[in-house]
Amino acid sequence: xxxxxxxxxxxxxxxxxxxxxxxxxxxxxxxxxxxxxxxxxxxxxxxxxxxxxxxxxxxxxxxxxxxxxxxxxxxxxxxxxxxxxxxxxxxxxxxxxxxxxxxxxxxxxxxxxxxxxxxxxxxxxxxxxxxxxxxxxxxxxxxxxxxxxxxxxxxxxxxxxxxxxxxxxxxxxxxxxxxxxxxxxxxxx
Amino acid sequence: xxxxxxxxxxxxxxxxxxxxxxxxxxxxxxxxxxxxxxxxxxxxxxxxxxxxxxxxxxxxxxxxxxxxxxxxxxxxxxxxxxxxxxxxxxxxxxxxxxxxxxxxxxxxxxxxxxxxxxxxxxxxxxxxxxxxxxxxxxxxxxxxxxxxxxxxxxxxxxxxxxxxxxxxxxxxxxxxxxxxxxxxxxxxxxxxxxxxxxxxxxxxxxxxxxxxxxxxxxxxxxxxxxxxxxxxxxxxxxxxxxxxxxxxxxxxxxxxxxxxxxxxxxxxxxxxxxxxxxxxxxxxxxxxxxxxxxxxxxxxxxxxxxxxxxxxxxxxxxxxxxxxxxxxxxxxxxxxxxxxxxxxxxxxxxxxxxxxxxxxxxxxxxxxxxxxxxxxxxxxxxxxxxxxxxxxxxxxxxxxxxxxxxxxxxxxxxxxxxxxxxxxxxxxxxxxxxxxxxxxxxxxxxxxxxxxxxxxxxxxxxx
Numbered sequence: 001x002x003x004x005x006x007x008x009x010x011x012x013x014x015x016x017x018x019x020x021x022x023x024x025x026x027x028x029x030x031x032x033x034x035x036x037x038x039x040x041x042x043x044x045x046x047x048x049x050x051x052x053x054x055x056x057x058x059x060x061x062x063x064x065x066x067x068x069x070x071x072x073x074x075x076x077x078x079x080x081x082x083x084x085x086x087x088x089x090x091x092x093x094x095x096x097x098x099x100x101x102x103x104x105x106x107x108x109x110x111x112x113x114x115x116x117x118x119x120x121x122x123x124x125x126x127x128x129x130x131x132x133x134x135x136x137x138x139x140x141x142x143x144x145x146x147x148x149x150x151x152x153x154x155x156x157x158x159x160x161x162x163x164x165x166x167x168x169x170x171x172x173x174x175x176x177x178x179x180x181x182x183x184x185x186x187x188x189x
Numbered sequence: 190x191x192x193x194x195x196x197x198x199x200x201x202x203x204x205x206x207x208x209x210x211x212x213x214x215x216x217x218x219x220x221x222x223x224x225x226x227x228x229x230x231x232x233x234x235x236x237x238x239x240x241x242x243x244x245x246x247x248x249x250x251x252x253x254x255x256x257x258x259x260x261x262x263x264x265x266x267x268x269x270x271x272x273x274x275x276x277x278x279x280x281x282x283x284x285x286x287x288x289x290x291x292x293x294x295x296x297x298x299x300x301x302x303x304x305x306x307x308x309x310x311x312x313x314x315x316x317x318x319x320x321x322x323x324x325x326x327x328x329x330x331x332x333x334x335x336x337x338x339x340x341x342x343x344x345x346x347x348x349x350x351x352x353x354x355x356x357x358x359x360x361x362x363x364x365x366x367x368x369x370x371x372x373x374x375x376x377x378x379x380x381x382x383x384x385x386x387x388x389x390x391x392x393x394x395x396x397x398x399x400x401x402x403x404x405x406x407x408x409x410x411x412x413x414x415x416x417x418x419x420x421x422x423x424x425x426x427x428x429x430x431x432x433x434x435x436x437x438x439x440x441x442x443x444x445x446x447x448x449x450x451x452x453x454x455x456x457x458x459x460x461x462x463x464x465x466x467x468x469x470x471x472x473x474x475x476x477x478x479x480x481x482x483x484x485x486x487x488x489x490x491x492x493x494x495x496x497x498x499x500x501x502x503x504x505x506x507x508x509x510x511x512x513x514x515x516x517x518x519x520x521x522x523x524x525x526x527x528x529x530x531x532x533x534x535x536x537x538x539x540x541x542x543x544x545x546x547x548x549x550x551x552x553x554x555x556x557x558x559x560x561x562x563x564x565x566x567x568x569x570x571x572x573x574x575x576x577x578x579x580x581x582x583x584x585x586x587x588x589x590x591x592x593x594x595x596x597x598x599x600x601x602x603x604x605x606x607x608x609x610x611x612x613x614x615x616x617x618x619x620x621x622x623x624x625x626x627x628x629x630x631x632x633x634x635x636x637x638x639x640x641x642x643x644x645x646x647x648x649x650x651x652x
Contacts, residue, residue, distance in 0.1 A: 021222065025215055034206030047214050054218045059225065117202045124203075139196045140203050171195070 006070050013061055025054060028071060032078045038121055038136050039082035041129070045089070053081040079141060083133070083151065092129050115177060123173050131166035138163050224629075231624070235596070238564070242546065246490065426485040427648050433619055435642015437478035437504035437537075439627070441635055468582030470632055471509040476534065478504045478640055482541070486648060492549040494559070496646075502539040502567060504638055507532050508575060510584050533584070535574040537638075541567040545599065547615075556604055563599040565621065576631045590631040597623035601644055611650045619644035 004027060012020030032053065036046040056077050064073050086092040115123070124132055137143045137151070138159070145163070149156040482500025489495040510533045545563025569591060575584040601619035621640040627633040 016222075018219070021219070022215070025218065029210050029214070030207035033208040033210045034203070037206065037208055038203065043208075046208075047210055050210055051214050051217050051221075054214075055221045058218075058222050115202070117206050120199065120202050121206055139199050142200070167195070 053078040134162045135166040429648035431646045433480040433644040438639040470577040474507040476505040494547040500541045502541045504537040506535045538570045539567040559603045561601045567595045569593045595625040615646040
């Protein structure tokens with residue numbers, strides 16, 4: 001990927017130059033759609049979130065302080081937009097109810113993830129929405145459980161518990177998927 | 190630490206996940222950004238327009254005040270019944286006499302500063318020639334035309350006795366003389382007679398005394414009605430009704446220009462794929478329109494007027510449709526005009542808040558001419574306008590596609606008939622252009638309403 005002068009690009013975007021806006025979009029859209037894809041259940045929902053997120057990015061570009069990384073700032077907006085989308089969309093609302101659960105012990109298994117990126121993302125999307133969201137926020141984005149709790153309006157205990165369940169479920173699936181892959185590759189005896 | 194190995198692995202894998210979005214995402218993003226920037230421009234234009242109107246109004250007001258002030262200065266030249274009587278009473282008088290050049294006006298201010306030379310005026314009356322409205326001199330013969338409210342204030346004040354100093358008075362008066370000279374082009378002759386010590390101003394002003402007698406020591410002296418012609422000015426809000434009739438024009442530009450459905454066809458062509466199996470809507474035709482409402486009008490600065498009101502506005506357009514498909518349905522549904530032509534009238538009913546300024550052109554009083562500019566905010570009350578489904582070739586009713594609030598600008602030239610009567614009528618050609626889009630999608634996508642017609646206002650002045 002060729003080097004982009006973010007400073008100039010930002011300046012041009014703030015001047016509402018259409019070509020600069022397009023360049024900014026083209027540069028970040030694929031990776032941001034990857035983010036949105038992990039939080040939603042369908043590609044069309046992911047694109048909706050991406051669209052809404054980019055409108056916010058252009059609207060609030062003035063608020064961006066150039067001391068941080070632009071990509072990280074846009075990513076944060078995308079994550080927040082995705083969370084709002086999940087909360088406001090009826091399709092996700094039922095799945096997103098975070099019931100208080102007894103603390104689930106985190107599995108100590110650390111399987112080697114041999115899956116391809118897309119396959120792994122697809123597996124994460126198979127998780128129930130609540131698990132999927134918390135797993136994405138903690139394992140991928142790196143938010144702490146306290147931060148997740150405040151973002152989702154739940155207790156940090158719930159966040160921990162949901163994460164532990166999501167993690168063990170995912171490990172189980174990854175192992176199954178890996179075995180299936182191997183069987184498919186070498187044929188079953 | 191071991192536990193993090195899995196998370197790190199996941200992070201590494203998913204961090205590089207990139208998916209190319211479809212083209213429509215950028216189109217939608219771009220459309221929304223453009224909308225926002227357009228909205229920003231509209232707000233900015235509106236702001237500057239309002240600013241311009243206010244600044245213009247302020248400037249005119251200031252100009253008017255300056256004009257009045259100069260006239261006030263002129264008016265302080267006391268009108269004497271005759272120059273001879275002035276001459277007779279000249280000795281021992283404090284007076285300001287103008288030798289008015291027949292070709293040029295003299296200007297002087299005869300206000301006696303309060304607090305100065307009070308010893309001279311001990312227990313005496315102070316004559317203040319405060320005249321609030323302009324007095325117009327006609328060809329230097331001291332014939333006065335005054336407006337209502339012109340008064341020469343006459344106050345009885347008990348003032349503390351102090352040592353008098355004639356020189357001080359002289360100095361003060363000469364200072365005044367300098368102050369009142371406003372225009373060097375005007376020839377000014379001030380002939381000030383300083384009263385002798387011990388003699389009061391009251392004693393030295395026979396004209397003032399005679400005035401005083403005539404009004405029986407009232408605080409305010411009204412100028413003799415024989416000498417002053419009173420002109421009533423309308424400073425109050427005047428109620429009126431407004432009626433307009435004409436033609437509503439719809440198009441992408443003012444006056445209904447570029448009334449094609451090209452944008453509509455482009456969007457429908459893109460929506461499908463393969464062979465474009467869609468119908469085209471018939472052209473929207475201009476039709477009749479009218480407005481009616483009440484207004485209140487006020488002279489804000491000089492001869493110019495401000496009017497605000499509330500009106501009902503009716504616009505209509507015509508469209509060719511086919512036969513109705515299902516009469517049982519509450520919403521309208523027609524086929525295209527291919528199945529026979531029927532004219533369908535799309536009605537738009539608005540409630541409007543017009544604010545306008547009228548600037549008088551020329552000085553005619555019998556048939557004054559005004560140029561009007563205004564801003565109108567209207568809200569759609571109801572409509573039966575049809576929209577079009579290109580795939581089915583069907584018209585249907587969907588008001589949710591229409592923009593409910595519209596902002597537009599109006600202009601017109603009016604003349605006032607019966608201007609001296611109780612019910613003057615302002616009548617003239619009127620043009621209105623709505624800057625807001627009628628709709629952002631559908632059959633009226635990007636179209637604007639215009640109106641051209643005749644407007645009339647009937648005002649109801651109080652007695």
